Every structure is written in C-alpha cells, then in structure tokens.
Amino acid sequence: MRLLITGGAGCLGASLVERFVPAGHEVLVIDNFATGKREVLPAVAGLTVVEGSIAERALVDGCFAEFRPSHVIHSAAAYKDPDDWREDAATNVTGTINVVDAARRPGVARFVNLQTALSYWRSEVVPIPVTHPLRPFTSYGISKTAGEAYVAMSGLPFASLRLANVTGPRLAIGPIPTFYKRLKAGQKCFCSETVRDFLDMEDFLAVVDRVLEDGAPSGVFNVSTGEGHSIEEIFDLVAAHVDARPDEPVPVVAPGPDDVPAVVLDPAHTHETLGWRARVGFAETMARVLEWYDAHGVTDVYSHLKAPR
Ligand SMILES: NC(=O)c1ccc[n+]([C@@H]2O[C@H](COP(=O)([O-])OP(=O)(O)OC[C@H]3O[C@@H](n4cnc5c(N)ncnc54)[C@H](O)[C@@H]3O)[C@@H](O)[C@H]2O)c1
Numbered sequence: 001m002r003l004l005i006t007g008g009a010g011c012l013g014a015s016l017v018e019r020f021v022p023a024g025h026e027v028l029v030i031d032n033f034a035t036g037k038r039e040v041l042p043a044v045a046g047l048t049v050v051e052g053s054i055a056e057r058a059l060v061d062g063c064f065a066e067f068r069p070s071h072v073i074h075s076a077a078a079y080k081d082p083d084d085w086r087e088d089a090a091t092n093v094t095g096t097i098n099v100v101d102a103a104r105r106p107g108v109a110r111f112v113n114l115q116t117a118l119s120y121w122r123s124e125v126v127p128i129p130v131t132h133p134l135r136p137f138t139s140y141g142i143s144k145t146a147g148e149a150y151v152a153m154s155g156l157p158f159a160s161l162r163l164a165n166v167t168g169p170r171l172a173i174g175p176i177p178t179f180y181k182r183l184k185a186g187q188k189c190f191c192s193e194t195v196r197d198f199l200d201m202e203d204f205l206a207v208v209d210r211v212l213e214d215g216a217p218s219g220v221f222n223v224s225t226g227e228g229h230s231i232e233e234i235f236d237l238v239a240a241h242v243d244a245r246p247d248e249p250v251p252v253v254a255p256g257p258d259d260v261p262a263v264v265l266d267p268a269h270t271h272e273t274l275g276w277r278a279r280v281g282f283a284e285t286m287a288r289v290l291e292w293y294d295a296h297g298v299t300d301v302y303s304h305l306k307a308p309r
Helices: 011-020 057-067 085-105 140-151 176-186 201-212 230-244 268-274 282-296
Strands: 002-006 026-031 049-052 071-074 110-116 158-163 165-167 196-199 217-221
Touching: 002 011, 002 268, 011 026, 011 085, 011 201, 026 057, 049 057, 071 140, 071 196, 071 201, 071 217, 085 110, 085 140, 085 165, 110 201, 110 282, 140 158, 158 196, 158 201, 165 282, 176 230, 201 217, 201 268, 230 282, 268 282
Parallel strands: 002 026, 002 071, 026 049, 071 110, 110 158, 158 217, 165 196
Antiparallel strands: none
C-alpha cells in the first residue's frame, strides 16, 4: 500500500504507523502536532512526515499529488479546546473536506475515517446501535459528525469507524491516563457517574486491517466490545495498580452538561458485516495500558470535555 495517514503523530495514528511501516508499506503522515508529538514518528525508510494542517487545501492537494496514496486513514481531529469552535470546524469539517476531496482522485482504493461516539447524543438505548439517530451537542461531536457526512457523501469506497475508547500505547485522553497521572502525583481525583466501553489497540488495528482489504464493505461501523464499565471501576483498577490508598472514597459526581452518561456501542452490525469482533478482554486491556504507562509514563492529558466548575 501507499498509505496516507492524517494525524499520524497521535495516539491511534502512531500505532498505525508502527504497524504499517515495518510491514513494508510506504506511509505519508500529515500532522500539525496540535496534540500529537513529532518524536513518536521514527526517522525510518518508508515513512515521510509532512508538518502542516489539513485545513490548508494546497498542502493536502500537494501531498496527494506527490505521494499518490492507494489507501487513506483519516485520523486527524481537533478537540482539545471545547470553546475553540473555529479550530474544530477548520480541522474536522474543512480539513476533512480537503482530505476527502483530494482522495477522490483516481487510485484511492479505500478511505478509512475515524469517528467519535459523541455523534449519538445522550442515548437512552444502551448499547447504542449504529442505526441510532445522530444528534451531537458539543463542538467536537458536531464538527466530527459533519466530517463523517462528507465522507459518506463522497462516493469513495469508505469505512467510518465509530470507536469505543481505544486503549493502548500513548493514550492521553480520558480517565485512565488522568487517574494514573494524578494518583502517581498524590493528587485527588473524582469520577463522573458515567459508563464507557474500552477497546484494546490490538482489536482496533485488526478492524482497520479488515476495512482496508480490497472489496471490504463500505459504510459506518460501531467498533466496540459492547461492554460498559463505570469510571469508578476504572479508578479502582488504576488505584490498585499504582498502589494508591486514598484516605476517603473517591467522589462520584453527576456528569457535566457536555458529558454523556453512557457510551456503550452495539457492535452487532459490525460483527455481521465485517466478520470482526473484539478479542481482548477488559482486564487484559487495562493491564496492558497500565504496564505501558509504567514503562513510558503519561505526558500531557487532553479532554474534549469542559473542566467542571
Ligand atoms: N482514541 C479514541 O479512543 C478515539 C475514539 C473515538 C474517535 N477517535 C478518533 O480517532 C482519531 C484519532 O484520535 P486519537 O485518539 O489518536 O487523537 P490524537 O489527538 O492523539 O490524534 C489526533 C492527531 O491529529 C493531529 N491534528 C489535529 N489537528 C490537525 C490538523 N488540522 N492537521 C493535521 N493534523 C492535525 C494531532 O496533532 C494528532 O496527532 C480522531 O479522529 C478521533 O476523533 C478516537
């Protein structure tokens, strides 16, 4: 493959690079390092890194014209400041349009888009089926939902993967790195009264392999174990791992106005259509990511949620 990965310096992007470059594929990454880090991308043959924003049409068109990708994984996304609507729209809407439109040139066999479950709104149906109506209500969710709609409208052979919380190396968002970092530093934590589904990086990479195959079905897919876990359960696991013994029970607070009580995606349609299913159990997924933090530490932690007042 000649694989173009947007956002290739991010958590998922870097794991994709680590998978595809050693396997002998030519990879081109476009990243502006807004949340990704240059140093996670090794200087090796087979990997080209272009620093810049996908919001710049000329830059995107130039990369496609020169690199001539056969496959595209669109992983770049903006989310780190929930009040910066313009940046979210520039990257997640305009940037996605630039990447999708450039990919409509001859030669692109598969286009993979990575999508957030925040497109579904606060569903009372749990697990949430892929047919559930979309009603995003945050800047990240709204802009990512618009981006996915352009992908679906493009006429490209595409897969848009609506992801559970993918958990693995470099994870820098959500409760696991937050608790790990704070507990290690002896800081207090709180848990929101919410439930999330967690997917191992290995299972994420397996579904990407599947949707990159020639003739793979096009469409939108929930990618999840279908199993929910409370944030308090995550806290207890992380606290036990780092041997933290807080004096008082961790406070559990109601979800904020931009949060969702339960995000657990129903993968049934994905099982049937792609023949993929998650293989790694929750306990193993947690153990793997905590061991990774033991070896490499946690750096910056980002959130698309506003900090509670
Ligand atoms: N990690 C998850 O569990 C998860 C869940 C749902 C959806 N997603 C989606 O998967 C994708 C990757 O997420 P991630 O967790 O790796 O996040 P990440 O922040 O680690 O990676 C995103 C990458 O995009 C880059 N980027 C941001 N704006 C850019 C721009 N304008 N031009 C070029 N690059 C830009 C960032 O620097 C970063 O390297 C995103 O599209 C996200 O919406 C991830």
